[in-house]
Amino acid sequence: MEATELPRIVQLEHNLYAATFSLMKLLPARFMIDRAESNGAIDRETTVIETSSGTFALGLAMVCRLRGHRLRIVGDPAIDQHLRRRLRRLGAQVDIVEAASAEGGYQRARLDRVAELRERYPNHFVPGQYDNRDNPTAYGRAAELVSDMLGRVDCLVGPVGSGGSTGGMASFLRLAEPDMRLIGVDTHGSVIFGMPDRPRLVRGLGNSLLPANVQHTAYDEVHWVNAGETFHATRRLLAEKCLFMGPTSGAAYLVAKSWAAEHPDAKVVVMLPDEGNRYQENVYSDEWLRDNGINLAVPAEPVPVNHPRDVGTTWSRMAWQRRELHEVLHGELVP
Structure with a gap:
C-alpha cells in the first residue's frame, strides 16, 4: 500500500x-495510524473515529482494514452510495449526519456526532485531520x-x-x-x-x-x-x-x-x-x-x-x- x-x-x-x-489522503491516514500505534494510542480494542465525507475516510478505511482496527466514519450526504458501499466493504461503520448545523454547516454537525461517539467508546482514537499536526x-x-x-x-x-x-x-x-x-x-x-x-x-x-x-x-x-x-x-x-x-x-x-x-x-x-x-x-x-x-x-x-x-x-x-x-x-x- x-x-x-x-x-x-x-x-x-x-x-x-x-x-x-x-x-492523496492515504498518505496522512497511514502516517497518523503509524504514529498512534507507535506511541500506544491504538491497540486491538481501540475504535478509530473520524469525520470525513471523502478521500480521507477512504484512506483510513484502507489502513484500518489492513491493520485490523475498528473504524467509524462520520460523514454527511456528500458521501455518495458508491463510496458508502466501498467504505462498508472495507469494514468501516458509516454514520451519516442528515442535517447541517446552523453555524458551521455539516462540518460542525459531524464534529458534534464525533463527540457523542467518543463518549460511547472510551477506548477510541480520533485522527483529527483538521488539527492533527x-x-x-x-x-x-x-x-x-x-x-x-x-x-x-x-x-x-x-x-x-x-x-x-x-x-x-x-x-x-x-x-x-x-x-x-x-x-x-x-x-x-x-x-x-x-x-x-x-x-x-x-x-x-x-x-x-x-x-x-x-x-x-x-x-x-x-x-x-x-x-x-x-x-x-x-x-x-x-x-x-x-x-x-x-x-x-x-x-x-x-x-x-x-x-x-x-x-x-x-x-x-x-x-x-x-x-x-x-x-x-x-x-x-x-x-x-x-x-x-x-x-x-x-x-x-x-x-x-x-x-x-x-x-x-x-x-x-x-x-x-x-x-x-x-x-x-x-x-x-x-x-
Whole structure:
C-alpha cells in the first residue's frame, strides 16, 4: 500500500509539473495510524473515529482494514452510495449526519456526532485531520520525491481543505528554497481565507470551519474558483492532458496553468489529489451539469482583489503575502 501513497510526477507544460496522486489522503491516514500505534494510542480494542465525507475516510478505511482496527466514519450526504458501499466493504461503520448545523454547516454537525461517539467508546482514537499536526508532517515523503525528481521548485499550487497537504509540502520544500511561492486554491463560500460560509457544490475544497492545520502565513497568494470553473478545468485536464482526476485537481490545475504561463521561467508544481472515479455521475456528466444549471465558462484570467470581502462570484486572486488571517481581514495585528 505504501507504494500507492506517493504521487507520479507528470510534466504538463515546459515549466509546469503535476504531483498526481491516486489517493492523496492515504498518505496522512497511514502516517497518523503509524504514529498512534507507535506511541500506544491504538491497540486491538481501540475504535478509530473520524469525520470525513471523502478521500480521507477512504484512506483510513484502507489502513484500518489492513491493520485490523475498528473504524467509524462520520460523514454527511456528500458521501455518495458508491463510496458508502466501498467504505462498508472495507469494514468501516458509516454514520451519516442528515442535517447541517446552523453555524458551521455539516462540518460542525459531524464534529458534534464525533463527540457523542467518543463518549460511547472510551477506548477510541480520533485522527483529527483538521488539527492533527501529523497531517502536514506526512507530506515529507512526497516533498522529498518532488525534490529528488525536479530539484528547485519556484512555486507550489494546491487546493486547500484541511490545510495539511499544501502547508506540509511547502514547509518541506522551503527547507531547500525558502523563497518558494505557495498558492492556495479555495472556493466561494469557504471560510478558510475569510469569505462567509455558504453552501458549496465543490466537494473536498474549502471548509465551513477554520481548520487549525491551515497556516495562513505559509501562503503567498490565494485564488477562489467557483463550481463551473472548477468542473470545466477538471474536464479540460482529462481532454488536454489525459489525466482523469477529481474537481479539487481541476481547480488547482486552472490556477497553476495560468500562473505558469505568466511566469515562463519559473518551475511550477501543482498538487492533484485524487482520481476521477467518484465524479463520473456529476462532474463528468453533461446531464447532471445541465440539471444543476452549472455554466462551464471560465474567464480568461482571474479578477484581482485586495480583500476577501471583494471576491465576487467568479475566479478571483489575492496577494496574501504570508499574513495571518486577522491581519488580512482587519489590517492590523490582534493580540
